Amino acid sequence: MRILLLEDQTKLLSFAKKGLEEQGIQVDAVSDGDEAWEMATSTPYDALVLDIMVPGRDGLSILRGLREKRNAVPVILLTARTTLPEKIEGLNLGADDYMTKPFFVEELAARLRTVARRKAGEANHLIRVEDLAMDLLARKVTRAGVEIELSTREFELLEHLMRSPGRVFGRMQIYEHVWGYNMDPETNLVEVYIQRLRAKIDKDYDKKLFRTVRGVGYAIGGA
Amino acid sequence: MRILLLEDQTKLLSFAKKGLEEQGIQVDAVSDGDEAWEMATSTPYDALVLDIMVPGRDGLSILRGLREKRNAVPVILLTARTTLPEKIEGLNLGADDYMTKPFFVEELAARLRTVARRKAGEANHLIRVEDLAMDLLARKVTRAGVEIELSTREFELLEHLMRSPGRVFGRMQIYEHVWGYNMDPETNLVEVYIQRLRAKIDKDYDKKLFRTVRGVGYAIGGA
DNA sequence: ATCTTCGAGGAGAAGGATGCGCATGGGGCA
DNA sequence: TGCCCCATGCGCATCCTTCTCCTCGAAGAT
Numbered sequence: 478m479r480i481l482l483l484e485d486q487t488k489l490l491s492f493a494k495k496g497l498e499e500q501g502i503q504v505d506a507v508s509d510g511d512e513a514w515e516m517a518t519s520t521p522y523d524a525l526v527l528d529i530m531v532p533g534r535d536g537l538s539i540l541r542g543l544r545e546k547r548n549a550v551p552v553i554l555l556t557a558r559t560t561l562p563e564k565i566e567g568l569n570l571g572a573d574d575y576m577t578k579p580f581f582v583e584e585l586a587a588r589l590r591t592v593a594r595r596k597a598g599e600a601n602h603l604i605r606v607e608d609l610a611m612d613l614l615a616r617k618v619t620r621a622g623v624e625i626e627l628s629t630r631e632f633e634l635l636e637h638l639m640r641s642p643g644r645v646f647g648r649m650q651i652y653e654h655v656w657g658y659n660m661d662p663e664t665n666l667v668e669v670y671i672q673r674l675r676a677k678i679d680k681d682y683d684k685k686l687f688r689t690v691r692g693v694g695y696a697i698g699g700a
Numbered sequence: 701m702r703i704l705l706l707e708d709q710t711k712l713l714s715f716a717k718k719g720l721e722e723q724g725i726q727v728d729a730v731s732d733g734d735e736a737w738e739m740a741t742s743t744p745y746d747a748l749v750l751d752i753m754v755p756g757r758d759g760l761s762i763l764r765g766l767r768e769k770r771n772a773v774p775v776i777l778l779t780a781r782t783t784l785p786e787k788i789e790g791l792n793l794g795a796d797d798y799m800t801k802p803f804f805v806e807e808l809a810a811r812l813r814t815v816a817r818r819k820a821g822e823a824n825h826l827i828r829v830e831d832l833a834m835d836l837l838a839r840k841v842t843r844a845g846v847e848i849e850l851s852t853r854e855f856e857l858l859e860h861l862m863r864s865p866g867r868v869f870g871r872m873q874i875y876e877h878v879w880g881y882n883m884d885p886e887t888n889l890v891e892v893y894i895q896r897l898r899a900k901i902d903k904d905y906d907k908k909l910f911r912t913v914r915g916v917g918y919a920i921g922g923a
Numbered sequence: 924a925t926c927t928t929c930g931a932g933g934a935g936a937a938g939g940a941t942g943c944g945c946a947t948g949g950g951g952c953a
Numbered sequence: 954t955g956c957c958c959c960a961t962g963c964g965c966a967t968c969c970t971t972c973t974c975c976t977c978g979a980a981g982a983t
Contacts, residue, residue: 547865571817615866615922616913628967629915665933666969672934691932691977851956889958891944898945914943914966 478523478593479503479605483513483539484555485531489578496582502589510534517543517550519622521603521610523593524551526585528578537570544571551592553585606642606698609678609686611635618678625677630655634670635678635697643699645690671695701816702726703747706736706762707778708754712801719805725812733757740766740773746816747774749808751801752786760790767794774815776808781880784852791825791837800880829865829921832901832909834858841901848900853878857893858901858920866922868913894918 480497484490485508494506505520507513510533517525517539525543527536534542540552554575573592576585602613608621616632618625627635634655638646646654648667656666671687679685688696701724707713708731717729728743730736733756740748740762748766750759757765763775777790777798787798796815799808818824825836831844839855841848850858857878861869869877871890879889894910902908911919 612866614864614868615919616868616916617866617922629913630968664970668933669935669969675934689933853957887959888944892946892958895945895947912944 478589479505480524480526480589481513481516481520481522482506482526483510483531483536484508484526484528493582493585497586497589502586508532510536510539514539514542518546518548521605522550524553524573524589526553526555526589528555530557540570540572551589553588553592555580604636604639606639607684607686609639609698611639620678620682627674627677630670631674631677634667635674638695638697643696645688645694645696647694651694667695701746701812702728703749703812704736704739704743704745705729705749706733706754706759707731707749707751716805716808720809720812723806723809725809731755733759733762737762737765741769741771745773747776747796747812749776749778749812751778752783752790753780760786760793763790763793763795774818776811776815778803788837788839800877827859827862829862830907830909832862832921834862843901843905850897850900854893854897854900857890858897861918861920866919868911868917868919870917874917890918 480502482490482494482497482504484493484506487508490506490508494504497504505516505522507516508531510531512533513525513527513531514534525539527539529536536554540554543550543552549571551573552571554572555578556575557578574588576588604611604613609618610620611618613636618627618632618635634651637651637654651667671689675687679687686698690696703720703725705713705717705720705727707716707729710731713729713731717727720727728739728745730739731754733754735756736748736750736754737757748762750762752759759777763777766773766775772794774796775794777787777795778801779786779790779798781800790798796818797811799811827834827836832841833843834841834855836859841850841855841858857874860874860877874890894912898908898910902910909921911922913919
């Protein structure tokens with residue numbers, strides 16, 4: 478799970494980030510609203526935690542903007558204890574939960590898992606590996622936000638690999654899953670398609686996501 | 701979230717109740733219109749789902765009665781596939797959305813969350829995708845402000861696509877939603893209608909809204 | 924230890940076959 | 954008379970095969 482955390486008190490920010498990461502939640506931490514907006518609109522997070530009062534774009538404004546763009550990412554708002562009306566407004570705007578500062582990091586982590594799971598039924602069609610994202614419903618793939626055109630076979634092969642990042646698959650295994658029948662030992666289809674995916678996905682980037690394990694098979698990411 | 705569900709086919713009623721509750725929606729299920737009226741006027745529900753054709757007070761009558769009492773609770777109507785005029789009448793009476801039976805429970809749940817999130821009274825019968833706008837009430841479609849004439853089938857196919865911008869639908873899926881029964885695998889109806897919509901909507905514009913995903917289906921818009 | 928050799932496995936490129944989706948015209952039905 | 958549906962031919966993206974060249978790594982020689 479990867480989230481964006483917006484909070485302008487840098488001390489609290491780093492404290493919360495650390496605590497959440499101990500619980501296995503990846504956190505991108507920012508203290509400026511405009512920066513948060515940039516990241517929220519360019520990265521498919523599993524959830525956002527937004528402080529309402531921050532420099533730049535405030536949390537409510539970001540939330541409103543996202544919902545107008547039909548972005549249903551789960552959002553938890555952070556409010557000062559006094560600002561009740563804003564809580565209400567936040568929930569009306571489509572926030573999933575709110576927390577009053579100060580808070581226990583453990584509780585924030587628990588709520589994050591809850592809202593992420595609740596939305597999972599609607600939104601678990603996203604698979605991410607590093608900066609590579611696959612949207613199963615829209616059948617689109619992007620790397621670093623740039624869309625990549627894939628044919629049907631290419632897409633399905635990539636999907637299979639991305640569902641288990643880091644895991645090495647043998648050729649037979651891949652063939653059975655993606656093509657659906659037993660492999661003619663003479664063919665090199667898998668190699669050909671791996672090569673095509675490499676050309677489209679790894680070519681323009683320094684960081685290579687595909688990994689060849691000689692004599693065994695292929696894996697994506699996870700290192 | 702707690703809702704009232706009125707549907708006279710008891711089998712469908714219990715099935716839908718179960719499905720919605722799995723998604724965390726509390727459901728009071730009734731099969732009689734008079735009973736539904738009693739409960740709707742005495743309990744503050746987050747939304748109502750009303751079948752139009754039921755024994756006792758019918759769904760449209762309940763809706764009308766509530767609006768006359770200035771009750772702005774969100775309402776989704778259930779209609780048979782054939783009854784087009786009643787959809788429009790329902791929207792005119794202040795319904796927030798309609799669904800054609802049979803429907804997928806997940807979709808009903810999604811729409812419930814949508815209408816419940818909206819502020820009461822600002823029901824929105826406009827669906828927009830980029831510069832393409834569909835008015836469900838007036839049953840009119842415009843692109844860049846220019847009105848486009850569509851036949852009934854064309855309209856309903858477009859409506860289905862526009863309700864989930866960017867999402868790719870398979871031919872069978874489309875056929876089941878728009879035509880309502882199982883597809884003869886030999887027909888190419890969907891292709892023909894997509895082609896017609898393209899001719900009317902995409903032809904004169906540089907930016908193409910329709911997207912073909914070979915071997916899978918079609919989508920509209922979506923970034 | 925380091926270097927050299929060699930075989931198998933993998934990368935890469937290119938061309939033919941396939942079948943999906945586009946396009947269009949015509950017949951049937953309210 | 955529109956609208957809906959069916960049927961047919963064609964073009965092109967996709968798929969798969971084939972062939973060649975390159976790379977890796979083991980094993981023996983120095």
